[in-house]
Amino acid sequence: MPKYKRHKTQDVISKSSTIKEAWESRNPAPYLTHSKKGLNEDLVRFISKEKNEPRWMLEHRLASLKLFYTIPLPKWGPDLRKLNLEQITYYAKAVDIQSQDWKDVPQDIKKTFDRLGIPEAEQKVLAGVGAQYESTVIYHNLKKQFRDQGVIFEDLDVASHEYPDLVKQYFMKCVSPALHKFTALHGAVWSGGTFLYIPKGVKVDMPLQAYFRMNAAGMGQFEHTLIIIEEGGWGHYIEGCSAPRYGIDSLHAGCVEVFVKDNARFRYSSIESWSKDAYNLNTKRAIVGRDAHMEWVGGNFGSAITMLYPCSVLAGIGASADHLGLAFANKGQRQDTGAKVIHIASNTSSKVQMKSISKNGGISIYRGLLDIRAGAENAVSNVVCDALILDAKSQSQTVPEMKIENQSATVAHEASAGKINEDDIFYLCSRGLASQEAATMIVNGFINPIAKELPLEYALEMNRMIELEMEGSVG
Amino acid sequence: MPEKKCVFEKPGDGNKKVICKKNGNLEYIFLLPEDSQKDLTMEKEIVVEEGGSAHVYFFYFGGKNVYSTVNINLKFFSQIQYNVIFFLDKKQSLRLEENYNFLQPHGFGRFITKGFTAGNACGEYCGNIVIEKDSQETDGRLEVHSFIMGQGAKCNMLPKLDIRANNVKAGHAASVSKIDGDNLFYLETRGIKKNDAIKLIIEGAFLDVTNRFSDPDIGDMILKMAMEKFDSIYYG
Numbered sequence: 001m002p003k004y005k006r007h008k009t010q011d012v013i014s015k016s017s018t019i020k021e022a023w024e025s026r027n028p029a030p031y032l033t034h035s036k037k038g039l040n041e042d043l044v045r046f047i048s049k050e051k052n053e054p055r056w057m058l059e060h061r062l063a064s065l066k067l068f069y070t071i072p073l074p075k076w077g078p079d080l081r082k083l084n085l086e087q088i089t090y091y092a093k094a095v096d097i098q099s100q101d102w103k104d105v106p107q108d109i110k111k112t113f114d115r116l117g118i119p120e121a122e123q124k125v126l127a128g129v130g131a132q133y134e135s136t137v138i139y140h141n142l143k144k145q146f147r148d149q150g151v152i153f154e155d156l157d158v159a160s161h162e163y164p165d166l167v168k169q170y171f172m173k174c175v176s177p178a179l180h181k182f183t184a185l186h187g188a189v190w191s192g193g194t195f196l197y198i199p200k201g202v203k204v205d206m207p208l209q210a211y212f213r214m215n216a217a218g219m220g221q222f223e224h225t226l227i228i229i230e231e232g233g234w235g236h237y238i239e240g241c242s243a244p245r246y247g248i249d250s251l252h253a254g255c256v257e258v259f260v261k262d263n264a265r266f267r268y269s270s271i272e273s274w275s276k277d278a279y280n281l282n283t284k285r286a287i288v289g290r291d292a293h294m295e296w297v298g299g300n301f302g303s304a305i306t307m308l309y310p311c312s313v314l315a316g317i318g319a320s321a322d323h324l325g326l327a328f329a330n331k332g333q334r335q336d337t338g339a340k341v342i343h344i345a346s347n348t349s350s351k352v353q354m355k356s357i358s359k360n361g362g363i364s365i366y367r368g369l370l371d372i373r374a375g376a377e378n379a380v381s382n383v384v385c386d387a388l389i390l391d392a393k394s395q396s397q398t399v400p401e402m403k404i405e406n407q408s409a410t411v412a413h414e415a416s417a418g419k420i421n422e423d424d425i426f427y428l429c430s431r432g433l434a435s436q437e438a439a440t441m442i443v444n445g446f447i448n449p450i451a452k453e454l455p456l457e458y459a460l461e462m463n464r465m466i467e468l469e470m471e472g473s474v475g
Numbered sequence: 476m477p478e479k480k481c482v483f484e485k486p487g488d489g490n491k492k493v494i495c496k497k498n499g500n501l502e503y504i505f506l507l508p509e510d511s512q513k514d515l516t517m518e519k520e521i522v523v524e525e526g527g528s529a530h531v532y533f534f535y536f537g538g539k540n541v542y543s544t545v546n547i548n549l550k551f552f553s554q555i556q557y558n559v560i561f562f563l564d565k566k567q568s569l570r571l572e573e574n575y576n577f578l579q580p581h582g583f584g585r586f587i588t589k590g591f592t593a594g595n596a597c598g599e600y601c602g603n604i605v606i607e608k609d610s611q612e613t614d615g616r617l618e619v620h621s622f623i624m625g626q627g628a629k630c631n632m633l634p635k636l637d638i639r640a641n642n643v644k645a646g647h648a649a650s651v652s653k654i655d656g657d658n659l660f661y662l663e664t665r666g667i668k669k670n671d672a673i674k675l676i677i678e679g680a681f682l683d684v685t686n687r688f689s690d691p692d693i694g695d696m697i698l699k700m701a702m703e704k705f706d707s708i709y710y711g
Binding site for chain 2: 394399404405
């Protein structure tokens, strides 16, 4: 029998505590003195001028601003009326120049990313890294071997100058500013983010990562991620994000657009741990071509209110999508997450697997849409969502909508909700584990189908996040 | 076990609230027959009092545009087996909005809906299991299975869970498909023609429910209605 080193709870919590310190650390924000709160046309024009944008982008921003003023808040989901949009700082630039070497990044900012493990991960396991601090990308780099193959991995602000035709062709064509109020807001004030282009037939076999960090109190971050995978291309992109807690609302209304062309494969992974006073109103969508495959893998731990429903539009014959997600709602949190899949073409398939955990009064909600259009012959879809409710104060809701307009569709959906089985806890305690260790082990097992799809380092980080959230959960 | 009280109703019988009394035993059957061709909006409340056991069945065959709201309220240690079958054709439209509310602890409920949608009909189902905050030790499960049998037929489903207690068992399942190809193939290999095989499968779905009726005559009548509807769809 192999001997396994048993991790002591204290050792694990101390490593987890290092992550917690990294999230909670705050740097001074002198750049905020040049920034104003609130949103108006002057700010939008200022952002565009700062970036020296082409005319079409300014017009796009202004049109989005008009839409933002006219579209009302959604009438479903969490109550967003308490979010005071006039108290958010929409644009703050911490550094003037972007670096391609961590040595050139200002020390306090570099220290933040060091604690988060980004430079270390870049050396060991990543093909490239982008790091955004407040409204701008402060570091971006791509390994030479991938640049030589024609892969473009750039800050989107830079890409809009260096590849203007490509950016203009795809920018906000997948996610329209008219979709809802916060895509309109995003369209008006977006800044930073990632542009990833993988040429035809190129396989990027190491993950690319972007990390988004909000530092100052009351910040808004509106990064835009635009990903184009040409025919036969392969890639894996990971996003991480965090912010320290101030007790003042902050806002994240980012946008991710992915174009997966014919026969391409792409995985988008994200672990979001915004501070628990943040509103995370993110919009993510992929258009999937013929025989192409899209995967969404996500973990949502932070923010006071999250509304996040990655969407796959299966537009090509034989297209497929997998959605794997985890949401952890702790005290004062409302995780309203899910998946949307729209089957337009024939012979398309989708699989959705969502797990949620509610603790200490947290509320987790799975909200999904499965839409099989009339022309989608022989569509197949399977949706599974499981909820773990750890105490009597917490809640779970499931709202899975299915619209089926084709008689050849085969759809199955299953959901369950319950608590940790006391017999399982008893069994593990009888094997020498403390009750909290036992509960944590069971929860890690519960989330394993999602965690195992991440690269090892990120799966370990997710497990550490679970351990942090589980502190004090038993007894 | 107290004697079962059996109630059979159709639209217009005017009964908006159905009560299974404390420790009582109720069988309630509602039928919207094929010969009803009008638009219909109806609302019913079913209450199962403490210790009560209810078997409730709803059948929808007729109506043009039907909007039916059913609220089921379950009290302490109550049980309910709730079955709905709808069979729609041509341009019929049915919208079911159902709320299954576990108001007190130790409730038990099984809520099963089956739908057959042919022609250009549209069946919409919105069901919600709500387990209130102190309703611990509740066991509730919702299943909805829809079979689309027509080129222009549509189905929308929204089976929801709203769980506010943690020591519960709650789940739901939903499926949408054609009549199962494997089952059809099996019957055809036994020499049964395709349409007859489909009819057999539908008959089985109805028998699964009507066989439980205390009055077999009601079961036979409903089954006959289902088979006549099938014949009108497939044989004109």
